Amino acid sequence: MKVLVVGATGGSGRAAVTELVSRGHDVTALSRHASSLPGVRGVDGDATDAALVDRLVQGQDAVVVTLGISESAVRVRLRGPSGTPMDIRSRGTRTVLAAMRRHGVRRVVVQTSYGTGPTNVGLPLVNRLIFAVLLRPQIADTERQGAELRASGLDWVEVQPVTLTDEPWAGAPRTSTDGSIEGVKVSRAQVGWFLAEAVEDATLTGRTVSVSAGAAVPVTV
Incomplete structure (x- = not known):
């Protein structure tokens, strides 16, 4: 499949790119520094640039969106982000979705955050406090996304x-798909793996999927 990954140099995005390439997909990567990624067509740019996104979406079979703010959460809360718009998740995703509708590209996988939207009721109390105090603007944007x-x-x-x-x-x-989790942490490598799974698995269409670490499985060499 031809897959565009938007937000490709963040932790989850980079992991998704690696996994998709390992599965034989033809990957185009978009982020501010995507040209540094090996083995893919890397395009440096902004996910809110409608003309650029429109050009990259055309001809794709699927799009993966892993947008976010990589700066310190404390700094962002106190002073705002220095290099990324606070609404990058919703605005970038909106730009991608509009381009997909224009070009008839149907398959889209978007990373949001556990505890938003359908899984809000399952959020542990400590995480609920972090969302309310430290991450409020970012969580509000993720809800919109x-x-x-x-x-x-x-x-x-x-x-x-x-x-x-x-x-x-x-x-x-x-x-x-019922909001249940096993543990409150998960590695970006595991998330990247599942993002690639979601591209390929049509049975997940129209579902919100919670992802947690689960039981550790020893890796053998």
């Missing part, structure tokens, strides 16, 4: 990981 996706009319999958870590691969993550 998810709502845009679910109302898009496309063949969407919403992927909602719990707290992300940089731990190494520890086997396939636990996934559910």
